[in-house]
Amino acid sequence: MFDRKRKFLYENGLVSKVSTINPYLLILKRLKLVQSSRLSSKKAATQKWAKKPELFTEDRQPNSDYLIVPVVSSGQRRYIPMAFVSKEVIANTNAQMIPNAGLY
Numbered sequence: 001m002f003d004r005k006r007k008f009l010y011e012n013g014l015v016s017k018v019s020t021i022n023p024y025l026l027i028l029k030r031l032k033l034v035q036s037s038r039l040s041s042k043k044a045a046t047q048k049w050a051k052k053p054e055l056f057t058e059d060r061q062p063n064s065d066y067l068i069v070p071v072v073s074s075g076q077r078r079y080i081p082m083a084f085v086s087k088e089v090i091a092n093t094n095a096q097m098i099p100n101a102g103l104y
Contacts, residue, residue: 060097062087067101070094 031053038050038057049057069082071094084101091097 061090062097062099064100067098069096069098071096 034053035050038046038053041047046057049055065084065086067082068085068089068091069080073080085091
């Protein structure tokens with residue numbers, strides 16, 4: 001689940017301007033692809049998000065550390081793989097997040 005580190009431009013929904021990212025050509029290219037994809041959407045709400053390609057359209061990231069649990073796990077396992085992670089780790093759609101979870 002955590003075998004690769006990935007980098008995202010995510011500041012709790014706050015990224016000032018795309019122009020501040022210009023030195024990073026690969027990132028700028030990706031942002032233009034996101035913008036193009038959003039503009040070609042049939043949904044008006046998605047098209048509006050084309051103005052801010054650097055932001056996620058839905059911000060579900062917890063503001064605190066959280067417990068991450070897979071949506072699907074094998075019945076053959078003797079345990080369910082889960083972990084406590086910091087709020088900087090962005091979970092994908094294959095995981096559930098439980099903010100402010102404790103050991104008990």
